[in-house]
Each structure stands twice: as structure tokens, then as C-alpha cells.
Amino acid sequence: xxxxxxxxxxxxxxxxxxxxxxxxxxxxxxxxxxxxxxxxxxxxxxxxxxxxxxxxxxxxxxxxxxxxxxxxxxxxxxxxxxxxxxxxxxxxxxxxxxxxxxxxxxxxxxxxxxxxxxxxxxxxxxxxxxxxxxxxxxxxxxxxxxxxxxxxxxxxxxxxxxxxxxxxxxxxxxxxxxxxxxxxxxxxxxxxxxxxxxxxxxxxxxxxxxxxxxxxxxxxxxxxxxxxxxxxxxxxxxxxxxxxxxxxxxxxxxxxxxxxxxxxxxxx
Amino acid sequence: xxxxxxxxxxxxxxxxxxxxxxxxxxxxxxxxxxxxxxxxxxxxxxxxxxxxxxxxxxxxxxxxxxxxxxxxxxxxxxxxxxxxxxxxxxxxxxxxxxxxxxxxxxxxxxxxxxxxxxxxxxxxxxxxxxxxxxxxxxxxxxxxxxxxxxxxxxxxxxxxxxxxxxxxxxxxxxxxxxxxxxxxxxxxxxxxxxxxxxxxxxxxxxxxxxxxxxxxxxxxxxxxxxxxxxxxxxxxxxxxxxxxxxxxxxxxxxxxxxxxxxxxxxxx
DNA sequence: CGTAACATTGATCGGGTTCAATCTGCGTGG
DNA sequence: CCACGCAGATTGAACCCGATCAATGTTACG
Numbered sequence: 329x330x331x332x333x334x335x336x337x338x339x340x341x342x343x344x345x346x347x348x349x350x351x352x353x354x355x356x357x358x359x360x361x362x363x364x365x366x367x368x369x370x371x372x373x374x375x376x377x378x379x380x381x382x383x384x385x386x387x388x389x390x391x392x393x394x395x396x397x398x399x400x401x402x403x404x405x406x407x408x409x410x411x412x413x414x415x416x417x418x419x420x421x422x423x424x425x426x427x428x429x430x431x432x433x434x435x436x437x438x439x440x441x442x443x444x445x446x447x448x449x450x451x452x453x454x455x456x457x458x459x460x461x462x463x464x465x466x467x468x469x470x471x472x473x474x475x476x477x478x479x480x481x482x483x484x485x486x487x488x489x490x491x492x493x494x495x496x497x498x499x500x501x502x503x504x505x506x507x508x509x510x511x512x513x514x515x516x517x518x519x520x521x522x523x524x525x526x527x528x529x530x531x532x533x534x535x536x537x538x539x540x541x542x543x544x545x546x547x548x549x550x551x552x553x554x555x556x557x558x559x560x561x562x563x564x565x566x567x568x569x570x571x572x573x574x575x576x577x578x579x580x581x582x583x584x585x586x587x588x589x590x591x592x593x594x595x596x
Numbered sequence: 597x598x599x600x601x602x603x604x605x606x607x608x609x610x611x612x613x614x615x616x617x618x619x620x621x622x623x624x625x626x627x628x629x630x631x632x633x634x635x636x637x638x639x640x641x642x643x644x645x646x647x648x649x650x651x652x653x654x655x656x657x658x659x660x661x662x663x664x665x666x667x668x669x670x671x672x673x674x675x676x677x678x679x680x681x682x683x684x685x686x687x688x689x690x691x692x693x694x695x696x697x698x699x700x701x702x703x704x705x706x707x708x709x710x711x712x713x714x715x716x717x718x719x720x721x722x723x724x725x726x727x728x729x730x731x732x733x734x735x736x737x738x739x740x741x742x743x744x745x746x747x748x749x750x751x752x753x754x755x756x757x758x759x760x761x762x763x764x765x766x767x768x769x770x771x772x773x774x775x776x777x778x779x780x781x782x783x784x785x786x787x788x789x790x791x792x793x794x795x796x797x798x799x800x801x802x803x804x805x806x807x808x809x810x811x812x813x814x815x816x817x818x819x820x821x822x823x824x825x826x827x828x829x830x831x832x833x834x835x836x837x838x839x840x841x842x843x844x845x846x847x848x849x850x851x852x853x854x855x856x857x858x859x860x861x862x863x864x
Numbered sequence: 865c866g867t868a869a870c871a872t873t874g875a876t877c878g879g880g881t882t883c884a885a886t887c888t889g890c891g892t893g894g
Numbered sequence: 895c896c897a898c899g900c901a902g903a904t905t906g907a908a909c910c911c912g913a914t915c916a917a918t919g920t921t922a923c924g
Contacts, residue, residue, distance in 0.1 A: 428767045444756035474742045487755045488712035494762050499696045501769060502813035545770035547881055552904055815913055820872055
């Protein structure tokens with residue numbers, strides 16, 4: 329059982345200088361040749377959302393560290409959470425006790441939608457790194473939405489976005505073989521970082537092989553084997569002292585690798 | 597390419613007597629011993645939502661028949677749709693052209709959330725039976741939500757509900773073996789009908805084996821084999837002249853069957 | 865009656881799981 | 895400091911579930 333992180337309340341009009349920055353991934357050896365370009369659209373959209381929230385609502389800011397829970401399944405739903413920084417995973421444990429990673433969240437994403445329907449959260453939200461969570465009461469949010477239609481639109485867009493993302497995951501899992509799923513996962517992870525303006529020349533996966541496998545409907549051994557194969561093919565490179573941190577020199581080559589396998593399977 | 601269904605506009609205050617009733621499943625041979633009890637909560641919630649909509653918004657009613665599209669991927673998003681009756685499937689075709697069934701929808705469900713984020717629908721919504729769709733303009737809905745907080749809550753709850761449902765599907769696909777997935781599917785289908793007050797003593801699957809398989813991440817042959825096995829074990833019974841219509845005499849026995857398999861797998 | 869879409873069933877194959885052994889890094893306590 | 899334990903990761907070998915390939919059956923419909 330983790331202990332709750334300290335809660336820090338700041339005035340709603342606090343300057344929008346970023347919260348606690350996430351820990352540096354690790355030392356970068358050479359240049360930033362493999363840096364994936366950031367998506368200015370997404371970044372702007374996120375910044376605007378955060379700004380709107382602070383202007384219109386009372387936001388409780390809370391610093392979390394790796395392992396902290398933002399909320400827990402079964403807990404009464406009263407608030408939604410918007411991520412200012414950090415990396416988070418959503419864990420859902422089914423009736424029979426089997427745990428499942430059902431989502432990954434980043435800066436700008438919302439947490440807690442699952443609680444609206446039934447008045448209780450239905451999954452755990454766990455920080456995977458230092459980060460800052462902005463919490464708003466749902467009732468206050470509803471009121472604010474009524475007065476600020478643009479806030480309502482932003483919120484709906486966030487929900488819609490989350491649905492589409494989940495759908496993509498489902499399609500990947502239903503249609504792709506193991507190695508393509510792992511590659512899709514790496515892509516998603518890197519894109520998520522890139523679109524938030526984080527560096528992707530080297531990325532820390534932060535999830536164990538077991539968690540990645542769980543998320544992708546694979547076993548940890550399969551994930552490990554695929555990663556080893558990709559490393560052997562020089563499509564990814566492990567950090568030499570930590571197999572959780574990888575470098576993707578050429579995303580295009582990664583895609584090509586998968587396409588080639590699909591083509592090879594399709595031609596006969 | 598299907599042709600669009602005729603559009604029928606009715607005054608917003610039209611009486612709430614049900615629209616065109618769905619075609620009778622098929623003749624029921626004996627009694628209703630296997631009838632699954634309806635969920636009065638869900639039914640009430642749906643009725644209330646529908647009432648609220650007509651009271652507060654201009655609703656365009658449209659009768660659809662099997663095969664009609666409510667909307668199509670790529671089409672500009674302007675409206676959301678609420679299902680008054682009928683059965684619908686959501687089809688998403690990925691970039692590489694592979695089609696995927698990404699959801700099933702029933703009376704009371706909303707269609708079109710996927711369009712909010714990007715301003716375009718990202719999947720096809722296809723009627724699987726005669727039904728009635730209520731369409732509301734999204735901009736009008738936003739305005740109405742601002743004035744009627746209860747409408748906003750209902751809409752958010754619908755989105756939240758959809759997310760949780762998708763999550764359940766994901767968990768099923770990630771963690772269950774083939775036969776358990778098929779059983780889970782049957783359960784979901786029957787529960788969906790039951791909670792809408794439809795009869796479940798005999799149910800028409802309406803999807804081909806290929807579509808069921810696609811939805812569950814299985815091949816059509818596997819689905820067929822599992823259904824045959826369940827029929828052999830007398831856990832389901834096919835209608836004697838149509839293998840798409842089945843009868844589930846005892847849901848509890850179905851569950852037990854799956855539990856037993858899991859237990860057998862787990863003990864060694 | 866002929867054709868096409870859907871479904872069933874069998875035989876075979878293979879990708880991914882399962883089981884098992886080993887390795888690595890890391891924190892802990894003697 | 896080192897020994898120890900432990901969680902995570904890797905790798906190999908055998909197996910098995912579900913996919914694939916193929917043939918046949920069934921229903922619907924012009």
C-alpha cells in the first residue's frame with residue numbers, strides 16, 4: 329500500500345510556469361540525431377487547456393512520485409485529474425483478480441473519466457515517475473463548463489481522444505502479430521513523448537517486460553525476445569547498463585521492418 | 597455502397613411512444629424459461645435520457661434498416677446520435693485497409709463520440725436491424741448542456757460508460773482464451789438485450805462468424821468451433837433452421853463451463 | 865436450378881506460451 | 895565491504911492453442 333503524496337494547494341491564478349520537471353531520462357551520449365520532432369499542435373492544445381483550467385477553476389496541484397496512486401479502484405469519484413507532467417499507468421483488476429494495464433497517460437491527458445458513470449473509479453492510476461497532477465472537483469467542473477463552453481469542448485475532446493486511442497490499442501491487439509505490437513507500442517510511447525515536447529533520442533520505458541506484455545496481450549518472454557531481436561537487427565539499442573532504456577535510431581526503419589514482415593506473410 | 601436511409605423529421609415534442617419496433621427475433625417455441633431478467637435501472641436511465649433529449653433539444657428522428665449507415669468514417673462530424681431502437685455495429689478500417697469491428701451498440705447508447713476530437717467520424721456506424729436513430733446537432737447539444745446540467749451529466753455518463761465497456765472488451769481479449777471470449781461475447785450480447793428489456797430466451801446474433809471473430813481477435817473457424825462445442829455440451833442450442841439464432845438455457849452453466857476450464861488450466 | 869455467401873469440420877502448421885535455467889543489477893544487513 | 899536475496903530480464907526447449915488451408919454442407923435468392 330503506497331502512502332498518498334503530499335497535497336499542495338496553490339492559488340488558482342498561480343503563474344503557469346511548469347511544475348516539477350520530470351527526472352532527466354539519463355545522460356545523453358552524443359548528439360540528438362534520433363530526436364523525434366515535437367508536435368507543436370498537440371503542445372499548443374495542451375498548453376491552452378491547462379491555461380483555461382487555471383483561469384476558470386480552482387485547481388489543486390499535487391506532486392507525485394513514482395509509485396504514488398492518483399486514485400484507486402473503488403474509491404468514490406469526486407474529481408477529475410489533469411496531468412501537468414509525469415508518466416502514469418492505469419491498472420484495472422478484473423473480478424477474478426487478474427491485473428491488466430489498460431492505459432498509459434502523459435502530460436495534458438485527463439484521468440478519472442472512468443469514475444463518472446458509476447460514481448466510483450474503476451481502475452488504479454499510478455505514477456511511473458515524478459510528476460504533477462492537477463485536480464478539479466467534478467461538480468465544480470460541470471458548473472464551469474456551463475459558463476465556459478470552450479472548457480466543455482476541451483473536456484469532450486479529451487474524452488473523445490481517449491476513446492480513439494483505446495480503439496487503436498484494440499485494433500493493434502486484434503490484428504497485429506507479437507513483434508508488430510511491440511513496435512507499435514514503442515511508436516506510441518515515443519510519439520506520446522514527442523508530441524509533449526519531451527526528448528526521444530533515448531527513452532525510458534518505465535514499464536517492466538511483464539507490464540508491457542500485459543498491456544499488449546503477450547507474455548513477458550515474448551516481449552523480451554522481440555526487443556532482443558530488434559536490438560540484434562540494430563533497430564533499437566539498449567542503454568548499456570539498463571535494459572529498460574532504449575534508443576531508436578530510425579523510426580522509419582522500425583516501420584519498414586514490420587511492413588516487410590507483413591508483406592512476407594501476405595505473399596503466400 | 598449503401599444508400600442513405602430516408603430522413604424523417606418530427607417535432608421535438610413528439611410523444612415518446614416508441615419508434616418503429618425492431619423485427620421480432622423469431623417464433624418462440626415453448627415458454628420463456630430461459631428469459632434473462634431485465635435491468636430496471638438501466639431501462640429507467642435510458643428512458644429518462646430519451647425524455648430529456650426531446651424536451652430540451654430538436655431531435656431528428658430517422659428510421660434505419662439493416663445495412664444502413666448512420667455515419668461513415670471520414671465524414672464531417674456535426675451531430676451525435678442516440679439510439680432509440682435497433683442494433684448497430686461500429687466498423688473501423690485501419691490505414692492498411694483491414695476492417696475491424698470496434699463496438700456494438702443498442703437502445704440508449706450514443707453514437708459519434710469518436711468524431712468530437714478531430715471533427716470527423718473515424719468509424720462507420722452500421723445498423724444491423726431495423727431501428728430508429730435520434731440525431732442532435734453537436735453545437736446545439738453543447739448549448740443545451742450549458743443550460744441543462746443534467747443533460748451534460750447524462751452525456752458524460754454515456755461517454756464514461758462507453759469507455760468502461762471498451763476496457764472490458766480489451767481485458768477479455770488480452771486475458772481470455774478463445775472459448776471464454778466467445779462466451780463473454782454471448783454474455784455481453786444477452787446482457788445488453790436484457791438490460792434494454794428485450795427478450796433473451798432466444799437471441800439472434802446478427803453478426804456473421806467472421807464478424808464475431810474479428811471483434812474478438814479470433815478467426816471465423818475458431819468461433820464456429822467454439823459455438824459447436826458449446827452446442828454439443830448443451831450450453832447453447834441453435835435454432836434448428838438458422839445457426840445465427842441461439843438459445844441459452846442456463847447462463848450460470850455457461851459461466852461454470854468457463855470457470856472449470858480456467859481452474860483446470862490453473863491447477864497444474 | 866445455379867450461384868454466392870455463410871457455416872462447419874478436418875488436417876496440418878506455426879507463433880506464442882509455458883516451463884525452466886541462468887544472468888544481471890541492486891538494495892540490505894551482517 | 896561482501897554475501898545474500900530478490901526482482902527483473904534473457905534465452906532455450908517443448909508444447910499447444912488457435913491460425914491456416916482445404917473440402918463440404920447449408921441457406922437464401924435470382
